[in-house]
Amino acid sequence: MNTIDTTQILHQLAQVLEERKQAEPDSSYVAKLYAKGLDAILKKVGEEATETVMAAKDGDKEKIVYEVADLWFHSMVLLAQQNLHPDAVLNELARRFGLSGLVEKANRKDS
DSSP: OOOOOGGGHHHHHHHHHHHHTTSOGGGOHHHHHHHHOHHHHHHHHHHHHHHHHHHHHHTOHHHHHHHHHHHHHHHHHHHHHTTOOHHHHHHHHHHHTTSOHHHHHHTOTTO
């Protein structure tokens, strides 16, 4: 098992993703995704979401974990591409914590 502190993994990953913005496309997978642009990143997020759904339908817990990790990773690539830090998502989740999902949805500006 990795010795990475899992409580800091989102911050560490965000830092690496930010650094990859300056990397040559042939030097890393993420740099290549950035070079391909938003549509390529969105395609990967969609693919990983679909693979997560399929793993859940199959009831394969190990594969669910693997696919959700891919989905989170590619979602973080999207956040970084949009110049958003994972803290923005964590803060939104914190804001919603303890709030009824029905109430939260009813209070959204876009609903």
